[in-house]
Amino acid sequence: MSRASTRLLRHINVTPSLRQVRPISSSSVTSASITSNTITDKPPPPPQEFTYGAYQKVGGPSAKPVHTIRIPKFESLEAERAFRKLHHAAALRWLGYNGYNNEGAGGHVTVRDPILTDHYWINPHGKSFSHMRPEDLVLVSKGGEVKEGGNMHSINPAGHIIHSAVHEARPDVVAAVHCHSVPSKAFSAMGFYNDHSIYEGFGGIAFKADEGVHIAQALGNTKGVILQNHGHLTVAKTVDGAAFLFGAMDRCIQAQLLADAACAGRGTSTIKIAHEEAEYTRNTYNDEMVYIMFQSAFEDVVRASNGEFPMHVQGEIPRE
Template sequence: MLDRVKRVSIYQPEQPGLRFPEVPAFATPAEERRHRKERLVAACRSFALHGLDYGFAGHLTVRDPEHPHLYWTNPMAVHFSQVKVSNLILADHSGRVVEGDHAINRAGFVLHAAVHEAHPDIVAMCHAHTVHGVAFAALGKKLEPITQDAAVFFEDHVVIGDQAGKVAVEDGAGAGIAAHFKGVKAAIHQNHGLLTVSRHSIEAAAFWFIALERCCQQQLMIDATGIAPKLVPPDKARFSREHVGSEYIGWLHFQPIWGQLVQSQPDMFD
């Protein structure tokens, strides 16, 4: 039996010798940087797979492991499906590109740089203009614990009304939004869309974004029936969140996506 002290989730097998994803450890910052860049590319490709693209809108970021004042992000005006290791850009909190050939997304810099600067514990952040997330954001309300899946966001997301509907392109526009990310993994920005963060990995931030979009779709479908749903009681919602809504579980959920992309899209490592 595995030492229970070393287990962070009941989903980790107790029976030894079974194949199961393991959170990697790194010998050098360079090794960890390569890992984060590859997973950032995979996160972008996963957004393409799930139809989360909208023109040049959408930005995913991950903090550099050696230089935490810098972060890697997808290049401006490159489709999620065409993001690869070689065209990622590295930027600082002022929006200056310090490595890479492409320009940075202005709105992405204003929002993401503010969050990364205000919260040194946040490793990664995701945002995209999605059909169901944007539609749900127009309601200006939180998700309800209508399902076990939605329960992972119970008491772990906020609705942000600051600057609702105004494009964030001015310096300082992200500061007010950044203040809302203390202790939560997701936000619904009214009249704008969804944002997720992770203090663990880009994989967790990306999966929770995919999950949040899906939960918004389900909430809209249920609301359209006109029938009030039976909610998961708060105690059970918290129980589900603790077991299937952790950073580790978000990372674990992304592993089959990673595996599928490695086999089907090897060009992402170019």
């Protein structure tokens, strides 16, 4: 496994001393438990405000200013809504291009509305990710009602149950991504260093409200949760960040599976990095950093749209 991959995600050997198992009562889960990997202290509550500062100045005091990619500011909440919807649709297209829309109508991405903050936008049920447009997105209330102002189209009931509980439990979360990855089904004992969790009590398709609550509880304060035998879910303060984390988590799971298989065949073990180095890297991936990491993919989607998607929305202000 590459050193870059181990810096982003670290393999965690699951033993009783490294896990906290909390049983939960549920009408839909017979022997459910929520598990968190706790190599060190439990991650602190996520900050409500955005964390910035992904770039460090290089080149010395005489270096000329250069363009940097930043999370923009907005002239109005309406402009921010348009921005979120554009990037929401682009994230869905990127997920579709990468094969995450290949299990029927499963998979959903939600983005909190900046004006009606107890409402969210979600992809319409049964529609291709690869052709999503901002006007296709559905506006949904906290109670699951499809509202005018968005696409009056049905939504995946399981998507509402899972995502509404996540948004309710995590006011800091703007976006959540959940699709069904084969690697994450196969491998359920690793994740973002000191910043992931595992939900072991998969109770079937999430049509009961308490299943969503249990998933939100399992997510806790982390960036992602692996749903055993199901898939995984990631969250962030931007849909760009949540999409990047979803793909990064999936790719690192695949890399870990390959590394473990190779080591097993050779009778060796994977190389682990020190806690300090892993913790430093984890903290580097702040809200702005994960947003930046997705912008090349966003550009790919915009260019592939042949003019259908703009790079910017009206009222978007570059951040210095």
